[in-house]
Amino acid sequence: MSKKPILFCTQCGAPVERKIPEGDDHERYVCTACGEIFYENPLNIVGTLPVWEDRVLLCRRAIDPRKGYWTLPAGHQEMKETTRDGAARETQEEAGIDFRIADEPYVYLDLAHASQSHVIFLAAMESPEANPGPESFEARLFSEDEIPWDKIAFNSVDKILRLYFEDAKTGNFPFHYIERHKQGKIS
Structure with missing residues (x-):
C-alpha cells in the first residue's frame, strides 16, 4: 500500500476505494466512477x-529522512532511465565527483518489506575532489577505520560498506544479491 493514499482518480477525478479488482489477487486503488485501477510498484x-x-x-x-547522517550517493530512479544512468546521475547530484561507473551492479538489495530495490554500482573516482549538491551537507572520503558507523543513515548502506571492505581484503568484488522480507538489520 502507498505511504500516501490515493484519494481521487487521475482520469476522471472521482473518489477511489481499496478493493480487489475482478481477476486480480491484490487489493488496489480503484476508481468508484470509471473503474480505473491504480497499480503500485516498488521503488528503485x-x-x-x-x-x-x-x-x-x-x-x-x-x-x-536521516538528515545529518552519512550515506552513499543514491536516490530514486527516474522514469525512462536505466539503473546505471540513474546511479550516475544521483552520484553527480549528491557528491559532485568525477568518476567511472562500473558496467554492472555490485550490490542488489531486494527489500520486500519496504517495497524497494537498491541497486548499487562501484564507481572509481578520477580525483579525490568532491563538490556536493544541495541534498548533501558534505561529501568526504573515509578509510574503513574512519567511518562513523554510528552515524550511517540506513541499514542498507551499513551492509554495503561492510561487504565492500570484506571484498577489498581479497581484491575480489563479486556481485551480491540480498533478499529481505522483514524489517531489521541486514545480516
Missing part, C-alpha cells in the same frame, strides 16, 4: 559506492 533506489584508493566516499545528508 540507485546509486554508487565511490572509491578513491583505499577510501570510500560518503555524503552527509542535508535532507530528511
Whole structure:
C-alpha cells in the first residue's frame, strides 16, 4: 500500500476505494466512477559506492529522512532511465565527483518489506575532489577505520560498506544479491 493514499482518480477525478479488482489477487486503488485501477510498484533506489584508493566516499545528508547522517550517493530512479544512468546521475547530484561507473551492479538489495530495490554500482573516482549538491551537507572520503558507523543513515548502506571492505581484503568484488522480507538489520 502507498505511504500516501490515493484519494481521487487521475482520469476522471472521482473518489477511489481499496478493493480487489475482478481477476486480480491484490487489493488496489480503484476508481468508484470509471473503474480505473491504480497499480503500485516498488521503488528503485540507485546509486554508487565511490572509491578513491583505499577510501570510500560518503555524503552527509542535508535532507530528511536521516538528515545529518552519512550515506552513499543514491536516490530514486527516474522514469525512462536505466539503473546505471540513474546511479550516475544521483552520484553527480549528491557528491559532485568525477568518476567511472562500473558496467554492472555490485550490490542488489531486494527489500520486500519496504517495497524497494537498491541497486548499487562501484564507481572509481578520477580525483579525490568532491563538490556536493544541495541534498548533501558534505561529501568526504573515509578509510574503513574512519567511518562513523554510528552515524550511517540506513541499514542498507551499513551492509554495503561492510561487504565492500570484506571484498577489498581479497581484491575480489563479486556481485551480491540480498533478499529481505522483514524489517531489521541486514545480516
